[in-house]
Amino acid sequence: MSGIxxxxxxxxxxxxxxxKYPLGTRLREALTEVRxxxxxxxxxxxxxxxxxxxxxxxxxLWRLRARACSGxxxxxxxxxxxxxxxxxxxYRWRAWLLGDAVAGVTVGxxxxxxxxxxxxxxxxxxxxxxxxxxxxxxxxxxxxxxxHLSTGTFAILSLMTGSAVERLVPEPLVGxxxxxxxxxxxxxxxxxxxxxxxxxxxxxxxxxxxxxxxLSTFLSEPVxxxxxxxxxxxxxxxxxxxxxxxxxxxxxxxxSLFKTLxxxxxxxxxxxxxxxxxxxLSLALLxxxxxxxxxxxxxLPTPIPGEVVMVLLASMLCFASSLDTRYHVQIVGLLPGxxxxxxxxxxxxxxxxxxxxxxxxxxxxxxxxxxxxxYADKYSYTIDSNQELLAHGASNLISSLFSCxxxxxxxxxxxxxxxxxxxxxxxxxxxxxxxxxxxxxxxxFFYYLPKxxxxxxxxxxxxxMFFQMQELPQLWHISRVDFAVWMVTWVAVVTLNVDLGLAxxxxxxxxTVVCRTRRVQCLALGQAEGTExxxxxxxxxxxxxxxGLCILSYPTPLYFGTRGQFRRNLEWHLGxxxxxxxxxxxxxxxxxxxxxxxVVVLDFSGVTFADAAGAREVVQLASRCRDARIRLLLAQCNxxxxxxxxxxxxxxxxxxxxxxxxxxxAAAYALGSLVRGSSTRSESREALGxxx
Numbered sequence: 001m002s003g004i005x006x007x008x009x010x011x012x013x014x015x016x017x018x019x020k021y022p023l024g025t026r027l028r029e030a031l032t033e034v035r036x037x038x039x040x041x042x043x044x045x046x047x048x049x050x051x052x053x054x055x056x057x058x059x060x061l062w063r064l065r066a067r068a069c070s071g072x073x074x075x076x077x078x079x080x081x082x083x084x085x086x087x088x089x090x091y092r093w094r095a096w097l098l099g100d101a102v103a104g105v106t107v108g109x110x111x112x113x114x115x116x117x118x119x120x121x122x123x124x125x126x127x128x129x130x131x132x133x134x135x136x137x138x139x140x141x142x143x144x145x146x147x148h149l150s151t152g153t154f155a156i157l158s159l160m161t162g163s164a165v166e167r168l169v170p171e172p173l174v175g176x177x178x179x180x181x182x183x184x185x186x187x188x189x190x191x192x193x194x195x196x197x198x199x200x201x202x203x204x205x206x207x208x209x210x211x212x213x214x215l216s217t218f219l220s221e222p223v224x225x226x227x228x229x230x231x232x233x234x235x236x237x238x239x240x241x242x243x244x245x246x247x248x249x250x251x252x253x254x255x256s257l258f259k260t261l262x263x264x265x266x267x268x269x270x271x272x273x274x275x276x277x278x279x280x281l282s283l284a285l286l287x288x289x290x291x292x293x294x295x296x297x298x299x300l301p302t303p304i305p306g307e308v309v310m311v312l313l314a315s316m317l318c319f320a321s322s323l324d325t326r327y328h329v330q331i332v333g334l335l336p337g338x339x340x341x342x343x344x345x346x347x348x349x350x351x352x353x354x355x356x357x358x359x360x361x362x363x364x365x366x367x368x369x370x371x372x373x374x375y376a377d378k379y380s381y382t383i384d385s386n387q388e389l390l391a392h393g394a395s396n397l398i399s400s401l402f403s404c405x406x407x408x409x410x411x412x413x414x415x416x417x418x419x420x421x422x423x424x425x426x427x428x429x430x431x432x433x434x435x436x437x438x439x440x441x442x443x444x445f446f447y448y449l450p451k452x453x454x455x456x457x458x459x460x461x462x463x464x465m466f467f468q469m470q471e472l473p474q475l476w477h478i479s480r481v482d483f484a485v486w487m488v489t490w491v492a493v494v495t496l497n498v499d500l501g502l503a504x505x506x507x508x509x510x511x512t513v514v515c516r517t518r519r520v521q522c523l524a525l526g527q528a529e530g531t532e533x534x535x536x537x538x539x540x541x542x543x544x545x546x547x548g549l550c551i552l553s554y555p556t557p558l559y560f561g562t563r564g565q566f567r568r569n570l571e572w573h574l575g576x577x578x579x580x581x582x583x584x585x586x587x588x589x590x591x592x593x594x595x596x597x598x599v600v601v602l603d604f605s606g607v608t609f610a611d612a613a614g615a616r617e618v619v620q621l622a623s624r625c626r627d628a629r630i631r632l633l634l635a636q637c638n639x640x641x642x643x644x645x646x647x648x649x650x651x652x653x654x655x656x657x658x659x660x661x662x663x664x665x666a667a668a669y670a671l672g673s674l675v676r677g678s679s680t681r682s683e684s685r686e687a688l689g690x691x692x
Contacts, residue, residue: 081387238250272327525551525553548596601663
């Protein structure tokens with residue numbers, strides 16, 4: 001290669017064909033890290049200031065930031081925190097307005113019955129589901145960066161909130177409550193649900209301040225899908241009493257699903273034939289309509305609003321037949337008109353609901369961020385994960401002042417919004433108009449709506465979550481580790497409860513990552529004949545292996561969990577163990593080493609980071625190699641790993657000339673040192689021959 005000083009023929013023009021070097025041409029000098037920075041430069045690190053000058057420099061930086069906060073800087077900050085200021089001036093009114101209006105109205109129509117239905121999951125009166133379908137949607141439209149995201153009530157969060165509400169405000173054992181006692185019980189439950197929303201919103205805002213949007217990556221795709229599938233089963237079982245017309249206390253805690261099934265089977269003879277008939281007819285309408293909407297998505301101009309049709313038909317049937325008085329069918333009752341008075345949740349409840357708020361905050365952000373990313377990739381725009389934390393945190397915290405329970409983006413309404421032609425966050429405003437009209441004027445029309453219909457809406461909305469189990473065979477074929485994560489999470493969610501199941505899934509997922517880093521082996525590399533490429537040997541007879549030279553690649557982070565595996569692998573390859581050179585490879589047969597290793601090249605390109613324990617292991621390896629008269633060369637260390645090794649004292653054991661920018665440079669240097677160590681021409685040829 002031209003352009004690099006010191007280019008020379010190595011080891012000699014007449015020897016290149018015998019050594020089978022690529023092209024038989026001139027080779028550049030082997031580049032060490034020091035030489036590379038001399039030739040091409042590098043990032044200059046700022047000298048560390050004395051202790052007495054650090055704080056003045058810190059204040060100087062703050063003053064510089066303060067001066068930079070001019071009118072232009074404030075406008076940039078406002079654009080970043082209020083996305084409509086960025087996209088609204090570029091809004092294509094003629095092309096997008098009709099699509100946003102149709103999509104917003106469609107989603108708003110679905111929000112009405114779905115919000116009331118999910119309120120029952122949260123153990124609060126149905127009208128609070130309408131509040132949760134209005135305020136969070138309005139706030140996210142102003143702060144969110146997901147153009148196609150639809151927020152509001154979500155089955156998973158409603159179920160998790162309902163568990164917290166039932167635990168903190170259990171229903172009295174006395175069956176019949178007076179009207180005043182019922183109102184007091186509902187008020188206490190609404191207060192707890194609002195406190196959970198306040199706590200989860202505050203946690204997300206704290207994550208936004210600390211710029212912790214990356215935390216959503218800890219909820220992997222198998223964990224999220226298994227969680228949603230398990231919750232779908234919880235929703236189905238929890239709605240069985242409402243489907244059958246049974247008044248049963250809600251089961252909470254571990255094994256709640258099985259407790260509910262046992263209670264339903266025990267009380268099955270007391271089920272109401274009228275409500276059972278209503279439930280059967282409702283499911284017979286809702287399920288086929290859901291299937292039609294999915295199968296003919298591309299042909300339908302807008303999805304069929306099966307929930308709205310079912311609500312209207314059931315309300316008229318109940319009113320005309322007086323089902324509530326003749327057959328004691330449970331109905332929604334009067335929906336208060338207008339908005340609730342803003343009220344700060346009881347802060348004394350926050351310590352008690354913190355354990356519930358944290359998983360709700362994580363699920364809210366993980367589900368919303370993943371949904372936003374999916375549609376952002378599909379329609380070629382970007383998502384700011386930290387701004388999403390601000391949007392969802394603010395929507396939960398502010399809406400809790402209006403007695404709303406936790407909310408997030410929802411899969412069903414987001415898909416509905418996209419299918420109906422939504423383009424921007426403006427669709428959320430049209431959705432709010434629909435919900436607002438119900439709150440102000442149309443609420444009395446839902447007085448006779450049977451609660452069994454709301455239970456059927458809850459179950460039918462889980463359709464997409466149930467069908468996620470169809471992906472399991474493909475997941476088994478792609479990655480059995482991810483399949484194990486999916487199954488462990490699902491079994492934990494179903495068997496225990498949602499909170500503990502989520503924790504088990506996250507911990508097990510992280511354990512699989514740690515275990516996979518510990519199972520990685522050092523790979524011995526050989527040179528592909530006629531090239532400068534080095535590939536793992538693995539029994540190949542087409543790769544050149546030079547006696548006395550060992551090139552090893554360690555493709556995993558070097559930390560306290562992998563240091564033992566790293567040491568054992570290096571001891572076997574280099575013969576540094578207590579035994580003779582005939583040793584047994586870990587998990588392998590006994591192998592006889594033909595010639596002792598004189599030079600070893602460690603390819604650290606796969607070591608993404610190293611901690612103190614791993615760095616000390618490398619330093620100890622350098623000392624043992626020096627004592628065994630083995631020359632240690634390190635290749636392709638990234639800046640972070642090299643800095644950690646240097647601070648651990650590596651340069652006390654090796655010289656800077658033993659640090660190379662690539663495996664090819666280190667191998668060329670090693671070959672040169674082997675040639676110089678040979679006393680005769682024949683020994684040199686033997687050392688550099690095609691030994692395999």
